[in-house]
Amino acid sequence: MSxxxxxxxILRTYTGGQAEVSAEGATLSEVLADLxxxxxxxxxxxxxDTGKLRRFVNVYVNDxxxxxxxxxxxxxxxxxxxxxxxxxxxx
Numbered sequence: 835m836s837x838x839x840x841x842x843x844i845l846r847t848y849t850g851g852q853a854e855v856s857a858e859g860a861t862l863s864e865v866l867a868d869l870x871x872x873x874x875x876x877x878x879x880x881x882x883d884t885g886k887l888r889r890f891v892n893v894y895v896n897d898x899x900x901x902x903x904x905x906x907x908x909x910x911x912x913x914x915x916x917x918x919x920x921x922x923x924x925x
Contacts, residue, residue, distance in 0.1 A: 835860050835912040839869060841876075842920055848876040857916075862895060863906040865916060880918060890921040 839857050841849050849855050855873065859865035870877030882888050886906070893900045894917040900908045910916065 835910055835914070837865055837910050837912070837914045837916055839865065840915065840917045842918055844920060845876055845879055845918065848873045848879070859910055861904075861906065862893065862900055862908045862910055862916070865910050866906070890923075892919045892921060893917070894919065 835858065837857055837859070838854055840854050841852065843853075846852065855869070857865045857868045857872070859868050866877060866880060880888060880891055880893070887893060887900070895903070895908050895910055896914050898908075900906070
């Protein structure tokens, strides 16, 4: 399945400055693996050392927060839009 991944500004150094890239995979896990294969280093910014989504990174598949879906096993249908959004903190 081919999907479009929206890349936040802070991670665009891994995508050559591109704000959106294509990736392949039937699940979010597969998409992130393909993203890492084609844009080395980005995976470590999205996943922690145990392979889980980092606590302060939100990922959406077609506007659905994957934490409330199936996590890394969330299906990514052909043409889906995936957004990686780092959490913003402050006070």
